[in-house]
Each structure stands twice: as C-alpha cells, then as structure tokens.
Amino acid sequence: MIDLSVTYAGLTLKNPIIVGSCGLTNSVESLKKLESNGAAAVVLKSIFEEQILHQTDFEITEAQKNEFLYTQYSESIDYIDQYMKEDTVTSYLKLIKDAKKELLIPVIASINCVSNYEWSRFAKRVEDAGADAIELNVFLHPSDDSDVDFEQSYLDIISKVSQEVSIPVTLKMTHSFTKLSQTIQKISQTDLQGLVLFNRFYIPDVDIETLQVTPKHPYSDPHDYTLPMQWIGLNSKKVSCDLAASTGIHSAESLIKQLLVGASAVQLVSALYLNGPEYIQTILKGLEEWMNSKGYNYVNQFKGKLATDNKYPATFERIQFMKYFSQIK
Numbered sequence: 267m268i269d270l271s272v273t274y275a276g277l278t279l280k281n282p283i284i285v286g287s288c289g290l291t292n293s294v295e296s297l298k299k300l301e302s303n304g305a306a307a308v309v310l311k312s313i314f315e316e317q318i319l320h321q322t323d324f325e326i327t328e329a330q331k332n333e334f335l336y337t338q339y340s341e342s343i344d345y346i347d348q349y350m351k352e353d354t355v356t357s358y359l360k361l362i363k364d365a366k367k368e369l370l371i372p373v374i375a376s377i378n379c380v381s382n383y384e385w386s387r388f389a390k391r392v393e394d395a396g397a398d399a400i401e402l403n404v405f406l407h408p409s410d411d412s413d414v415d416f417e418q419s420y421l422d423i424i425s426k427v428s429q430e431v432s433i434p435v436t437l438k439m440t441h442s443f444t445k446l447s448q449t450i451q452k453i454s455q456t457d458l459q460g461l462v463l464f465n466r467f468y469i470p471d472v473d474i475e476t477l478q479v480t481p482k483h484p485y486s487d488p489h490d491y492t493l494p495m496q497w498i499g500l501n502s503k504k505v506s507c508d509l510a511a512s513t514g515i516h517s518a519e520s521l522i523k524q525l526l527v528g529a530s531a532v533q534l535v536s537a538l539y540l541n542g543p544e545y546i547q548t549i550l551k552g553l554e555e556w557m558n559s560k561g562y563n564y565v566n567q568f569k570g571k572l573a574t575d576n577k578y579p580a581t582f583e584r585i586q587f588m589k590y591f592s593q594i595k
Contacts, residue, residue: 269564270565275399284305284307290538313355372398374436398434438461488516508530510532515532534546
C-alpha cells in the first residue's frame, strides 16, 4: 500500500499538499472543505503587520516611527484608517481557535510582515490560540530602493519571532537576491524549521486602450513551477531546514518534480481557485499512480533523488546552459 505521508517543519503530514495562504483559508467552512478533499495542512490567510500594530496596544503613531514601513509616499495609514475598523486581531485568533476545534490537520498561521517591529509579540498570542506553526510571509520587494538590508531583515525577523514561541516557525521568501543560494542556506541555519520558495508579489500590467496600470491575472502559470524547482534542487542538500515549493504547482507532475529535487511539501493556491478544492484529490491520485508505476511505496524513497550535490553549482549551471544553447542553430 502506498504511503504518501511526509514531514515538514516538524509536522507530520498525511501527504505533501499544503494549501497556501489565500482567501480559501479564511473561514472554518472553507478549511473543512479543503481537509475533506485531502489537504494535509492549511496556511491561514495572512494577517498583516499593519493590522497587528493598529489593533493591539501599540498606537499607530508608534508605527509611524518605522521609516521603512511608513514613508511620506506610503498610503498605509490611510488604508488602515479606512478599512481596518474591525478588530482583526481578535477575529484572526478566533479563526485559529475555531479551526483547531474542527480540523484534524495542522493549522499554520501566516503573518505578512516587513520588519522586526513590536508586532512580533503577537506570535505568542498565535501560539496560545493553538496554531501548529507560524509562517512568516516577509514582504520585502525588490522595487525598494532604500538602503534596507533584506537579508539582515529576514534574520532579525526570524530571531525576534523565534524568541516568542516554541512552535515551528517557517518563512516564505522572495527570490530577489544577488546570491540566492547563499541567502537560502544562511537563512536555513537560523531557528527556522521550514523555508517556502517563493512568495509571489503583485504584478502590474498596462491597458493600452485606457492607458491605465492594471493588475495582471492573479493566478500563477503552470510553467512557474520551474523557478522554485531550480532553487530547491540546487539547495535541498545544503540547507538546515525543510523546503516547500510554492508558485506554479498545478498538476501531479509538477508536484512530483518538486519532491524529486528535494522539496518536503508543496503549497497550492491558484490550482484550487481554478479547479476547486476537489482538485487536490486529482493531484494526489496522479502522485499515487506515478509512485505505483515506479515501484515506490513511500515518498522518501524518491524525495531528493534529482537534487544536485555538486560542490560548484554555478559552474554546473553554466555547463548546462552551454550544452543546451550550443544545440540551437
């Protein structure tokens, strides 16, 4: 009998599929539907650092002291004043408590943050509410042209939150680093137990008829899986924590590829928006059929089979580039 169970960030999962933070993970009713269709864990829709600062005992005027978060060009305070009237912190903690009462699978809280400001104390309240783990979705965008050290910001946030809680802490990071492998490996050596590659930022488009900047299609593309696959494959044998793949996983094939290069789990979002929660079953069936065809009974029998352990990955990548492009006429 095929066993799809895996371990990720200290959590035992019945299969490698985690539903990532999104609107589908914002209510107990929706979470129950995801669980009944095979989800092994859920990451709740993110609560934002701005919301925490606004709704806790810390005054918004204190938050303004963070020049990185609130510059003269920022609309963050106007947004808070207009849209954040309800007690979002209380609601978020209640969602965690209610989800833990109704679900058997792990519930992972998500905090979207940009700094190591005093909001980090909120992590303890998340733990007390019953969350099985915390995912830090760090929103440090490559468009920022300040002198903020992104890598150090990651390290500071991880350190602050890890001091507050005893549950596993994971982090979803961007791929926008000059030496990405070096950064992934350095971050993995902290108190983190899981690292998600990668978060997906808002992408604008241009309407040439209305001459307006508009949002691009919100869903990932099935071909996007290659980005996390490449960097997981290059680093899975060199990191000190588990890796999860995010963005572009739309099929059993792309799930299998992530596992082959060393991912412990994957996060689905766009595929579920496009196909419904029932699509989890389709992907799991495809995974089982492939494992059966290859004679695998456990995921660990093939996990990381195609990960590189090359001591000189940059040279390896260049050789692959030359081999490929030398064939093009």
